[in-house]
Amino acid sequence: MASIPRRRFLQQSAAVSLGFLGLRRAVADGPWTIDPFGYGPLRNDPAGLLDLPEHFHYRFLSLAGTPMDDGLLVPGRHDGMAAFPGPSGSTVLMRNQEIAHIHTSVHSPWGDDYAHWKTADQHKCYDRGRGMFGHAIPCRGGVVRLTYDTRRQRVVNQHLALAGTEYNCAGGVTPRRTWISCEEYVIGPEHGAPWTKRHGYCFEVPVDGKGLCIPEPIVPMGRFRHEAVAVDPRTGIVYLTEDREDGVFYRYLPNHPDRLLEGGQLQALCLDGCDSADTRDWDAAMPLRRAIAESVHWIDVEDVDSNDDTLRYQCYKNGAARFARAEGCWMGTDEVWFACTTGGRTKHGQIMRYRPSRFEGTQGEVAHPGTLELFMQPDDPSVIENADNITLAPWGDLIVCEDGPGSQHLLGVTAKGAVYRLARNAASKTEFAGACFSPDGSTLFVNLQKPGATIAITGPWRAGTASG
Secondary structure, eight states, rough: OOOOOOOHHHHHHHHTTTTTHHHHSSSSSOOOOOOOOSSSSOOOEEEEEEEEEETTTEEEEEESSOTTSSSOOHHHHHEEEEEEEEEOEEEEEEEEEEEOOOOTSOTTTTTTTSSGGGSSOOBSSOOOOOOTTTTTOOOOOEEEEEEETTTTTTEEEEEEEEEEEEEEEEEEEOOSSSEEEEEOOOOOOTTTOOOOSSSOOOOESSOOOOOOOOOOGGGGOOSSEEEEEEEEEETOEEEEEOOOOTTOOEEEESSSTOOGOEEEEEEEEETTTTTBBBBBBBBSSOOOOOOEEEEEEEEOOTTTOOOSOOOOHHHTTTTOOOBBBEEEEEOOOSSSSEEEETTSSTTSOOOEEEOTTTTTGGGGGGTTTOOOEEOOOOTTTTTTSSSSEEEEEETEEEEEOOOOOSSSSEEEETTTTTTTEEEEEOOOOEEEEEEEEESSSSEEEEOOOOEEEEEEEOOOOSOOOOOO
């Protein structure tokens, strides 16, 4: 498969993170308010779908239930997503479909009556299911690969790239032009489910290709309710979030950075001097101070392929820190940003920043440890309501997708610490997900999860160089 040179990947990451040099110092102390002058106030959409600032426009594409170029249907519940450079200046989107067997009313790639399953490359479906009376009932989650003509603002083609997985929530970009898709689901045949395979894994999916990839679970990266990953291109270390109210933050030290399937060590983050720390700031004393970098160490995870979804329990017992639904995760220049959706005193969310050691993953990190800080905790739903997926904008702002019970917004956080609104879902209260920018910085893509739609937003974006 084609590869993005690591130097280019690092340069792109550096460009989008320059604006955060000021934001690190300014934001964590608050107070936080909504700044109406980020891109200006949101204007009511006459169609009642998506409110945007003046001079911005949107286009809906890849609607759930519509035909794709491979003869299958666009699955529903669009979730995590990333953008890659495509042929002739196009953009390739890799998008997760967060569908589980319980979502019986959600559009499936196979159709409501599984009629399209007959035309699929069934041998490349991870779990075809046991079904009843000998008929397979395959899992319906996976990844869609979509090529978008960024200049003409139209879909070129779209098709299923990963099939037969369950509840593909978010994931992350690697420096070798692949997308890691994560299952947020740990039920398997050992639990009596009608499946032939175990679930709760990460899968690496190539960006380049026209059909289904061969699905291979990365078992050494752990079996738990995965949410998102961020890969450090300098070390190949993979950082992983867990969508649990009492989850932990993991890293995976691969034996070979370019071949994750070949094994490695899964570890969990601990705060130095504070075993089994609770960072949620609910009832327990909060071990993190805003804007203060606390040193950390990492412990090995013992039973990475647990049958009973107990990784977080064993890690916490052995000293790992606890986080409140760690979800969105994104790699900056020299830091990993991740959102804790229900963290904080009011459970409206936190944003954390982990800065790896310059000796990350080696013995040298004992003397020079990585650090963790509480970056933002507004405790105010009018500012941020349950941060979920996050990304970095070409001009350096952090872009945050909300996933709360109220009106859902797409937000920006500036280098001066102001929070502004980029978009509001005027049609429903379904969450925003998968925000990412085209490689040329002209288009912001984002998903409305239910029933499932990808939106391309264009307008007078600030200057900058987008990441791939």
